[in-house]
Amino acid sequence: MIETTSFYHEKLYKALSNRKHIDTPQLISVTTKLDSVDSLGFFQAGKVYQGERVYWTSADTMFTLVGVGSAYTFEAEQDRFFSTRQMWNDVLAEAIIDNPYRIPGTGPVALGGFSFDPLKEENGTWKDFPNSKVLIPMYLLTEWRDETYLTINMMIHPDDNEDELFGHVTEEYQSLLAGTFIHDDDVTVTNQEEVRPEEFKEIVAKATDHIKSNRLGKVVLAREMIVSFSDDRKASSVIRQLKEEQTQSYIFAFESGDSCFVGATPERLVKVEDNELLSTCLAGTVPRGNTPKEDVALGEALIHDEKNLQEHDFVVQMIKKAVTGCCENVHVPNSPVLYPLRNLQHLYTPVSGTLKEGVSLLEVVEKLHPTPALGGYPREDSLQFIRDYEPFHRGWYASPVGWFDSYQNGEFAVAIRSALLKKDQAILFSGCGVVEDSDPDEEYKETAVKFLPMIHALGGRE
Structure with missing residues (x-):
């Protein structure tokens, strides 16, 4: 069932309110089902988060992930696969997750990659890409078969104001969902x-x-x-x-x-x-x-x-x-x-x-x-x-x-x-x-x- 905006807002606010007695940072993840969304428009509309956007479509074209912003980013130079796995497990251990669907690629999802060879000396070309970088998007659009889902992930800190954060997030995700793709045809x-x-x-x-x-x-x-x-x-x-x-x-x-x-x-x-x-x-x-x-x-x-x-x-x-x-x-x-x-x-x-x-x-x-x-x-x-x-x-x-x-x-x-x-x-x-x-x-x-x-x-x- 596709949830109404007001019901989703209620779930978001409830999740934010549930953590106010916690004295350490905590991941809040809330997922809802949507009508179809322009995935490339969603990606483009997230340009304010330039440098923190990801796009992934599987080879069978039945699965797409679009991430905008970063709720949490994992980077590791030593033992990068083990360290990433450990940091991911630590974040999940304290997370509050509201996801009744459990569809692959919904809820907390990490996207990223690893360098080919961490022992090769970097020459400046890849200065923006460390040997490993995996992020949990703040706003995640998931297209799975004929269905569309939105997950909002937030890393909440003890001194965050729930009302201010709720107002900012709800305004921002609605702007992303309204985005439409514009081609840069004039670039040659x-x-x-x-x-x-x-x-x-x-x-x-x-x-x-x-x-x-x-x-x-x-x-x-x-x-x-x-x-x-x-x-x-x-x-x-x-x-x-x-x-x-x-x-x-x-x-x-x-x-x-x-x-x-x-x-x-x-x-x-x-x-x-x-x-x-x-x-x-x-x-x-x-x-x-x-x-x-x-x-x-x-x-x-x-x-x-x-x-x-x-x-x-x-x-x-x-x-x-x-x-x-x-x-x-x-x-x-x-x-x-x-x-x-x-x-x-x-x-x-x-x-x-x-x-x-x-x-x-x-x-x-x-x-x-x-x-x-x-x-x-x-x-x-x-x-x-x-x-x-x-x-x-x-x-x-x-x-x-x-x-x-x-x-x-x-x-x-x-x-x-x-x-x-x-x-x-x-x-x-x-x-x-x-x-x-x-x-x-x-x-x-x-x-x-x-x-x-x-x-x-x-x-x-x-």
């Missing part, structure tokens, strides 16, 4: 530049030398592209384009400071719902064909290509091992299938299981990251190669980004097909898996194709 691309492409090829060649000498099994290397605009590019407009063009991908945007990390990734890292876990092995890539016949031929070539099958199997075996340590009833198909997207097609193998008692989603994320599809194999050797030779800082690129709620549901994707928006500039990232018989020119071409989803969304040229 003024320059598009690949960053050191020849150096990338040299590093690929160096990697194959390491592999041939048995110092590595596989390493994933990435490169950058810089796109400049005539004015500041709005994250909401990029999200809109990605939603229209990349319908089989996770669409994400995480603001921090003056930057926004945005992308459309096809790659799930792990999902948990009702204690059932699903992970995805997505490695091995070719372009889509220009005709149906060419498309089928490219797919058939991919599914029988030894180099891509080897690369894919590295990922499958590692994920299977990690999931087996966390789950019971683990299932892995015997061979991959094709997973077609707008610009690319991949080899795909799902891995599923039932989460063991006491195991959290963040523990699984920690075990899985980085998979051989994003780092390489063996893990530590490939990571060290990337630290030593890749000439830029990945930041949150190729990292786990996602969400989790207080009911043990959640999902993390791998942040590929992505860009870092910094006002009138965007830095794009693209990578490829390097194995023994990799050719530098072919790997360069593969990364060029993988830039396309973000180039299209930003209005650039191929």
Whole structure:
């Protein structure tokens, strides 16, 4: 049942009043069901909270989260997965939660991400994004199947005035719900530049030398592209384009400071719902064909290509091992299938299981990251190669980004097909898996194709 505004206000005020005898900060979380809302309008209307907005749409487009403002933010440099989990549990232990629906992604929900490699020295590009940052949005819009929910989360302190806070919050959330999307059509691309492409090829060649000498099994290397605009590019407009063009991908945007990390990734890292876990092995890539016949031929070539099958199997075996340590009833198909997207097609193998008692989603994320599809194999050797030779800082690129709620549901994707928006500039990232018989020119071409989803969304040229 959809609650009336007056009834929701009554629930909010009651929750605020219930904590006035508590002498420590406490999370208050109140959820209601709504008529449909313009999710991008909600995101845009929260511009007063610039730097504290998040957007997430799952690959099946049946689930969207939009967060504005921060009731509480968790950051951790050491033991970042454990520390985040501990801080989250501490906040929940004292929380007052009014959520009769218990739909995934409602009530207290944390959204954020982790850097690819906390040991890599930061060069300033990612100064707004720490090694881990997860926030509980103050205003959270949840679209689940055909239903819409609003959760207001507030961290209340002993000296807060309930009446003043209630008045401010009710006025603000109604303004967010009334927001409508406005596209920045007048912003155009003024320059598009690949960053050191020849150096990338040299590093690929160096990697194959390491592999041939048995110092590595596989390493994933990435490169950058810089796109400049005539004015500041709005994250909401990029999200809109990605939603229209990349319908089989996770669409994400995480603001921090003056930057926004945005992308459309096809790659799930792990999902948990009702204690059932699903992970995805997505490695091995070719372009889509220009005709149906060419498309089928490219797919058939991919599914029988030894180099891509080897690369894919590295990922499958590692994920299977990690999931087996966390789950019971683990299932892995015997061979991959094709997973077609707008610009690319991949080899795909799902891995599923039932989460063991006491195991959290963040523990699984920690075990899985980085998979051989994003780092390489063996893990530590490939990571060290990337630290030593890749000439830029990945930041949150190729990292786990996602969400989790207080009911043990959640999902993390791998942040590929992505860009870092910094006002009138965007830095794009693209990578490829390097194995023994990799050719530098072919790997360069593969990364060029993988830039396309973000180039299209930003209005650039191929």
